[in-house]
Amino acid sequence: MKAFQDYYPDELAHCFGCGRLNERGHHLRSFWEGSETVARFTPKPYHTAIPGYVNGGILASVIDCHATGTAAAAAYRAEGREMDTLPPHRFVTAALRVEYVRPTPLGPELVIRGRVRSIEGRKVLVEASILVGSESTVRGEVVCVEMPESMRPGRPPSG
Numbered sequence: 001m002k003a004f005q006d007y008y009p010d011e012l013a014h015c016f017g018c019g020r021l022n023e024r025g026h027h028l029r030s031f032w033e034g035s036e037t038v039a040r041f042t043p044k045p046y047h048t049a050i051p052g053y054v055n056g057g058i059l060a061s062v063i064d065c066h067a068t069g070t071a072a073a074a075a076y077r078a079e080g081r082e083m084d085t086l087p088p089h090r091f092v093t094a095a096l097r098v099e100y101v102r103p104t105p106l107g108p109e110l111v112i113r114g115r116v117r118s119i120e121g122r123k124v125l126v127e128a129s130i131l132v133g134s135e136s137t138v139r140g141e142v143v144c145v146e147m148p149e150s151m152r153p154g155r156p157p158s159g
Helices: 056-079
Strands: 030-033 036-041 091-100 110-120 123-132 135-146
Touching: 030 056, 036 056, 056 091, 056 110, 056 123, 056 135
Parallel strands: none
Antiparallel strands: 030 036, 036 110, 091 135, 110 123, 123 135
């Protein structure tokens, strides 16, 4: 089964968290599971904060990338389109709020769950959580916006 991120055009598939073409990235892969989205990630020993626990920045990155993938999938779903149709939807983060509920142990697989709270034009609000077993360790809220044309490859950076 193809993940949301597998549909990203090659020129937009280099993200550290979810880009399939980033050889050093997390390679996060997100899927629909009913009305929620789910991804799985097993942190590596170098993702350590202090011995035995995952670095908070890594956890925020995983929440961020799962949420933007969820936003893209939700945009296609809202339009009644398949993810391999044009024009492609690609989202970036406008705001990220992360709450570390309890330390996340290094070692076990993490399950990231997302839920779309709202879609308003180019903006999608996604809630996400990281679970170890049945225990939530991180909660987040991400405001995702459709990537502006100025950020697409081949366009000069604005600034």
